[in-house]
Amino acid sequence: AQSVTQPDIHITVSEGASLELRCNYSYGATPYLFWYVQSPGQGLQLLLKYFSGDTLVQGIKGFEAEFKRSQSSFNLRKPSVHWSDAAEYFCAAGGRNNDMRFGAGTRLTVKP
Amino acid sequence: DTGVSQNPRHKITKRGQNVTFRCDPISEHNRLYWYRQTLGQGPEFLTYFQNEAQLEKSRLLSDRFSAERPKGSFSTLEIQRTEQGDSAMYLCASSFRDSTNEKLFFGSGTQLSVL
Numbered sequence: 001a002q003s004v005t006q007p008d009i010h011i012t013v014s015e016g017a018s019l020e021l022r023c024n025y026s027y028g029a030t031p032y033l034f035w036y037v038q039s040p041g042q043g044l045q046l047l048l049k050y051f052s053g054d055t056l057v058q059g060i061k062g063f064e065a066e067f068k069r070s071q072s073s074f075n076l077r078k079p080s081v082h083w084s085d086a087a088e089y090f091c092a093a094g095g096r097n098n099d100m101r102f103g104a105g106t107r108l109t110v111k112p
Numbered sequence: 113d114t115g116v117s118q119n120p121r122h123k124i125t126k127r128g129q130n131v132t133f134r135c136d137p138i139s140e141h142n143r144l145y146w147y148r149q150t151l152g153q154g155p156e157f158l159t160y161f162q163n164e165a166q167l168e169k170s171r172l173l174s175d176r177f178s179a180e181r182p183k184g185s186f187s188t189l190e191i192q193r194t195e196q197g198d199s200a201m202y203l204c205a206s207s208f209r210d211s212t213n214e215k216l217f218f219g220s221g222t223q224l225s226v227l
Contacts, residue, residue, distance in 0.1 A: 004154075036218075043116070044155070044203070044218035090154050100145070100216065102154030 002027050004093050006103035013081050014111045021076040021106050023091030031093040033074040034100070035065055038088045047089075050074060061085070086110045116219035118204050124225045125194055132190045133222045137206030144187050145216065146179055147203040148172070155203055161187060194226045 005024045013019050025031060032051050036044040048059025055067040065076045074091060088107050094100040117136040125131050137144050142163055147155035158177070159169045163184040173179075176194075181187040191198055201223050205216040 006154075009152075034216075043220040044205070044216075046215060046217075049215065092154075100157060102147075102156070104152070104154045 002093070002101050004091055004101050004103040006091055006106050008106045009104070010107045010109065012109040012111060015083050016080050019078045019081045019108070021089050023074045023076065023103060024072050025074065025093045026072065027093060030069060033067060034092040035059065035063065035076045036090045036092060038090065044090065047076070081110055083110045083112065116204055116206050116217050118219035118222050120222060121220065122223045124227065126227050127196060128193055130190065130192045131194055131224065132188055133202055135187045135189070135204030135219060137186070137204070138217055141206035141208045143207045144181055145205040146187070146189050147205065149201040149203055149221070196226045199224055199226045
């Protein structure tokens with residue numbers, strides 16, 4: 001079955017520290033992959049997406065993600081976290097004709 | 113471009129009542145999605161439209177749920193005989209999909225509380 005797994009429910013990092021949020025997918029073929037961020041009371045905002053080509057994808061707000069086919073992973077990274085990055089982060093995957101599937105989300109807390 | 117708009121933002125209803133939500137997508141977008149999100153979970157796919165055609169419905173979508181997109185523009189999601197388990201955030205997203213790309217834009221959602 002198609003699925004997206006985010007193993008970490010909640011992560012806390014100090015401001016200025018690096019961040020990595022994990023995402024694993026299970027699909028019949030390589031899906032399109034996405035990371036979204038959701039702040040309290042806000043809609044989901046796309047951070048970045050991978051369709052094909054370069055496996056290291058740059059997104060907005062200084063985020064990047066790396067697609068690793070061998071590990072079925074698409075982890076999100078940021079070298080230096082800012083307090084405003086505190087939010088819920090969702091990994092999502094979709095096939096060429098299929099709906100999008102979302103992970104359960106990882107809540108990021110940023111310590112001052 | 114005013115983004116994806118959803119109305120109402122909040123809806124409180126009694127069990128057994130019918131409710132209807134509206135989604136106005138970004139005007140040139142040909143795809144429209146409905147998702148449901150409960151606390152601590154990611155959005156669950158409910159259904160999507162390509163223009164006015166409803167192409168896929170999730171098994172989560174019981175017979176009490178119906179969605180329409182009559183002219184390929186706005187969409188409505190109706191829940192009949194609401195149950196407490198229907199309480200959730202209902203998200204709408206739209207996109208323009210071609211052969212190489214798709215980017216979803218989400219609305220802020222309609223929060224449904226069934227008492």
